Amino acid sequence: xxxxxxxxxxxxxxxxxxxxxxxxxxxxxxxxxxxxxxxxxxxxxxxxxxxxxxxxxxxxxxxxxxxxxxxxxxxxxxxxxxxxxxxxxxxxxxxxxxxxxxxxxxxxxxxxxxxxxxxxxxxxxxxxxxxxxxxxxxxxxxxxxxxxxxxxxxxxxxxxxxxxxxxxxxxxxxxxxxxxxxxxxxxxxxxxxxxxxxxxxxxxxxxxxxxxxxxxxxxxxxxxxxxxxxxxxxxxxxxxxxxxxxxxxxxxxxxxxxxxxxxxxxxxxxxxxxxxxxxxxxxxxxxxxxxxxxxxxxxxxxxxxxxxxx
Amino acid sequence: xxxxxxxxxxxxxxxxxxxxxxxxxxxxxxxxxxxxxxxxxxxxxxxxxxxxxxxxxxxxxxxxxxxxxxxxxxxxxxxxxxxxxxxxxxxxxxxxxxxxxxxxxxxxxxxxxxxxxxxxxxxxxxx
Numbered sequence: 138x139x140x141x142x143x144x145x146x147x148x149x150x151x152x153x154x155x156x157x158x159x160x161x162x163x164x165x166x167x168x169x170x171x172x173x174x175x176x177x178x179x180x181x182x183x184x185x186x187x188x189x190x191x192x193x194x195x196x197x198x199x200x201x202x203x204x205x206x207x208x209x210x211x212x213x214x215x216x217x218x219x220x221x222x223x224x225x226x227x228x229x230x231x232x233x234x235x236x237x238x239x240x241x242x243x244x245x246x247x248x249x250x251x252x253x254x255x256x257x258x259x260x261x262x263x264x265x266x267x268x269x270x271x272x273x274x275x276x277x278x279x280x281x282x283x284x285x286x287x288x289x290x291x292x293x294x295x296x297x298x299x300x301x302x303x304x305x306x307x308x309x310x311x312x313x314x315x316x317x318x319x320x321x322x323x324x325x326x327x328x329x330x331x332x333x334x335x336x337x338x339x340x341x342x343x344x345x346x347x348x349x350x351x352x353x354x355x356x357x358x359x360x361x362x363x364x365x366x367x368x369x370x371x372x373x374x375x376x377x378x379x380x381x382x383x384x385x386x387x388x389x390x391x392x393x394x395x396x397x398x399x400x401x402x403x404x405x406x407x408x409x410x411x412x413x414x415x416x417x418x419x420x421x422x423x424x425x426x427x428x429x430x431x432x433x434x435x436x437x438x439x440x441x442x443x444x445x446x447x
Numbered sequence: 448x449x450x451x452x453x454x455x456x457x458x459x460x461x462x463x464x465x466x467x468x469x470x471x472x473x474x475x476x477x478x479x480x481x482x483x484x485x486x487x488x489x490x491x492x493x494x495x496x497x498x499x500x501x502x503x504x505x506x507x508x509x510x511x512x513x514x515x516x517x518x519x520x521x522x523x524x525x526x527x528x529x530x531x532x533x534x535x536x537x538x539x540x541x542x543x544x545x546x547x548x549x550x551x552x553x554x555x556x557x558x559x560x561x562x563x564x565x566x567x568x569x570x571x572x573x574x
Contacts, residue, residue, distance in 0.1 A: 148563060227541050250536040250561025254543055269534050271562055335565045 138179075141444040145256040146264040149274040149310040154317050157278065163437035164282050164430075166447055170206055171433035178208025179445035186239030187213030188231065188255075189266070190222070190246045195406060196266045196276070199431035200243050203439055206432065212239065229258050236261045241442060244268075262442040270304050276405060277310040279434040280364070281318070283427040287401055288361055291318035297356045299325040299386060300366030300411065302332040307405045308366055309336045316345040323348040323356050327382040330368070353386065357396040362423075363388065365404045365411050389413040393421050403427050448480055451494045451573060452487075461485065474501065494527050496520045498570050500552060522549055524557060529572045535562040 142159070149157075169175040185204040189197050193215070201211045213235075214220050222231060228251055236242060236259045244255050245266040252265030252272070267273040281291065288294055296315055302308050302324055312322055313336065322340065324332050324347055332347075340347055350356035357363055365388055373379035388402060388411060401423040404412060408424070416422050440447070449455075454463055461483040471477040486506060487495075495502055496518040506514040526544040530537045537545045537559070547557035550565065557566045566572065 150563065228536070228539075229541055229543065246536075247534075248536040248539055249532060249534050249564070250530075250559065253561045254536050254541060268536075269562075 139444045139446045141262065142441040143262075144442075145262055146274055146438055146442060147252045147256050148265065148272045149277045149314050150272075152274075157281065157314065157317070160278055160434070160437050160441065161282050161285060163441060163447070164278070164434045165286075167433035167436040167440075171203070171436055173206070177206070179440060179447075180204065180207040180209035180443055183207075183209040183240040183443060184238070185209055185211045185213075185439070186235045186242045187211060187215070188235060188242060188244045188246075189213065189215045190217050190244075190251075191267070192216070193245055193266065195428055195431060196245065196273075199428075200264075200266065200435050200439075203432050203435035207436055207439060207445070209240075209439075213243075228254060232258045232263075241439065264438065264442070267306060270306050272310050273306045274310060275431075275435055275438055276307050277314050278438065279427065279430045280307070280311050280403065280405070281314055282434050283403060283423060283430050284362055286430070287423055287426075291315065291320050294320040294362060295323070295360050296320050296362045296364060297323045297325060297350075297360040298364045298366075299353065299356075301330045301368050302326040302366075303330040304369060305366045308364070309333070311364070312336060312347075313339050313343075316340040316343040319345070321345070321348075323350055323360070325350050325353055325356050325386075327368070327385075330382075353392060354395050357392065357400060360396055360400055363393075363396070363400060363402045365402060365408075367404075367407070367409055367411060383410070386411060387413060388416060390415050390419065393419070448478075448495070448499065451498065452480070452482065452491065454482070490527060492518055493521055493524065494573060497524065497528070497555065497573060500555070520549055520552055520555075523547065523560075524549060527573060528557065528566075528569055529574050530559045530562060530564060531566045531568075531572055532559065532562050532564040535559060535564065537561055 170177045204211050217223055232255045241262045243264040243266050244252050246268050249269035249271035252268045256263040265272055265274055285291055298308050368383045370379050400421055402421050404424040406428055464481040466479040468476045469479055500520050502518045504516050505512050524547045528547055530545055537543055546560035550556045550558045554567055555569050
């Protein structure tokens with residue numbers, strides 16, 4: 138085992154463009170191993186501890202699959218039920234205990250900053266799998282990887298980001314990372330769910346001036362990627378208001394016909410009704426490929442944190 | 448300032464003098480707080496630096512200025528400011544001291560080490 142390339146994976150803001158590019162390159166190397174076409178066991182005998190304080194399907198299962206594909210094993214919990222947390226144990230103590238049972242930890246927690254706290258407490262590498270409305274850096278890397286694999290570039294790519302831009306944790310770090318790589322950004326959001334001022338300031342500090350659109354038809358015309366996020370019902374006090382907003386952003390074949398033939402639609406999933414099922418079988422659909430890319434990307438991150446050499 | 452120094456009216460055991468809008472050569476005018484029989488610790492000085500980054504602290508012994516120091520804003524502010532984000536892990540029951548990077552001195556802007564929330568209007572959150 139060589140030296141780890143990073144100590145933790147908590148926030149996309151911790152990484153330079155060069156470091157992100159290295160992860161993307163490693164993810165590309167992982168593709169044949171992620172699909173099971175070739176076998177590899179650099180993490181044989183190593184244990185991944187999965188501490189999921191919140192529900193997760195894709196993130197948790199893809200981390201487990203990634204660790205198993207690297208020859209390691211997995212232990213952990215997918216809900217605090219039945220653990221010492223229910224008895225009132227704090228996060229710091231849970232980390233101190235579980236780090237002695239595992240070689241690397243992945244954590245999802247409802248509080249922002251929980252993964253940073255875990256990383257500060259733990260001497261073992263910690264990966265943030267989502268902390269409240271904060272960061273979800275491995276999702277960002279897999280989104281970048283999916284765009285790069287599909288379009289073969291990030292610089293100059295026209296990316297439209299649609300939906301709940303205020304509370305959606307994936308869109309903040311993705312927008313910042315895309316700005317780092319020189320992509321052009323257009324935001325489309327209901328008035329109450331616009332991109333926070335500090336995220337826009339961060340994007341502008343990288344020399345990218347995002348555009349804002351209200352009509353989706355106009356926004357998709359020049360887009361290479363349409364990144365759709367779920368409008369979260371719980372953010373609306375009034376059910377009628379939610380229905381109005383959610384219904385106004387439905388992606389279907391009619392809308393996509395307004396854009397380029399190469400326009401790709403991405404979504405971190407789960408989707409509710411933002412994307413019509415008729416899009417699934419069209420060449421525009423990239424979201425299932427995006428979910429599948431969770432494996433090579435998380436294999437890359439696990440292997441780099443553990444110092445596995447390739 | 449008096450609140451930060453813990454001078455609330457109930458616990459005063461020595462003479463406190465406050466002078467406001469005193470003419471100043473360097474700053475046009477200044478306010479002065481004089482507290483007898485008291486020397487400030489680092490934590491108190493850091494608190495003062497947050498709301499009065501150009502303040503000067505004079506220690507007077509035997510009627511003479513024994514020490515004269517300008518407060519200096521630390522690069523990392525630990526344990527004296529509460530995070531404005533109610534969903535930040537530092538606002539839960541975790542045994543953790545708050546920590547902020549100073550991203551801008553004027554206007555004072557802090558970034559939470561944990562949740563990364565950018566915070567201005569710092570005086571509201573001094574503990």
